Amino acid sequence: MQLEQLVSKFQDKDEKAFETLYNMYSESMLGVIYNIVRDHDIAQDVMQEVFIKAWHSADSYSSKKGRFFTWLINISRNAAIDKIRSKSFKNAGKNLNSDYFVDIIQDHDSLEDKTDAIGIKKFVGKLKKKCIEVIELLYFKGYTQKEASETLEMPIGTIKTRNRNCINELRLMLEV
Amino acid sequence: MDIKEYIESGILELYVAGTLSEKENQEIYALLLKHPELLDEVLKIESAIVTLTAAVSPTDTKHLFQAVKEKLGIQTDKDTPVRPLHKPGTNWFSYVGWAATLVIGLGLMWFVNQNNNLKDQIQTVETDKELLEVTLEKYSNDLTETKQLITFLRDKDIIAVPLAGQAVSPDSYAKAYWDKKTNTVVLDVQGLPEPPQGKVYQVWSLTLNPLTPTSLGTIDDFSTDDNKLFTIENANASEAFGITLEPAGGSESPTLEQLYTLGAVEQTS
16 A cells, blocks of 8 residues: 555655655645635644644554544644634634635635646536535534534434535546 | 445545544454455545645645745755745844743743742741741730739739838839739839849838838849839738848848838728
């Protein structure tokens, strides 16, 4: 398993492996963090801190516990939530709860670097509202199945199957 | 197990989201090692989520890695020059760091010093407090004594005997307060001069017919007693009290030339 070898090298403090993993996941982490903090500079700071933290606590990860990506996204969500709860964080001017992640993607007009954004923008525009909600809560906000079922007022089992269908839809659009 | 059914259940999507329990995660990991098609499914789900979340990222992230490496003090891809975040030569981060260290160091020293000062102050205050407690104790005792004295003097059975100054010292005076029930005499000798070195006052009980003096004792700590009040035993049927100046240690019989004060007991009964 190639990824597992990479992670294992990273855990042995292999800098090259670290950089490879950074290149694989840093944009995803920045996306998740930005969706929570809604501030470019703060999101970048938090993302960098996340990778610094990951380097320092690499030993605490075990593939038995879950995916490396999942481990990383967990650190990111927690760091972002810690940030918006911190005293230094000013909510003023930041749109924290009205928009879903899709709205951010839709607003990505002016971003010159993001070559893949245009294609994705087209796809996510087709995602159903109920899919956007469930993906937002489970992947971007880190809700448990139970929390998501309470928030969306639907049975736990429905969350599981709906999420499966929504991810399938997404995969169809992204062709993975 | 039915792999297809397992995939359709949606559990692998939750596995990637990280919402499963540690036990479920371990079970799935074991299954992934056994069934490559499950692992393939997980990789596809993960890939979709990686792409989706990355699409939300407002900026590219490659240029941000340099700062991460710098903070960690690591160096990757040495041969490929990376766009430096700070201009070379202006290593003011380091200067600021040292300055901060110095400030913190001085700050710590100041705190230690302050702490020691405060400890000294606490010690001083503690000592002061003890001294005050001693003083208070003393005043409290004085007050008790004074109250006892007042109670004694106000007793209706007390006989007050003024002792007038005699030839050797006409300005002298004294007072005796005699409680016959308790055979106690409180002697107020504030009106007597300081006895000269080597001399003491001696108190006498006198019966007049015939004149018989009985020593009631010497006042040895005249100088050191502040209120000049002395309590002495007197079980005699005194008709008068007298105070003479005697050599230290007292005399068998009064030296009448040195009789300072004398007063007769008023016979009330």
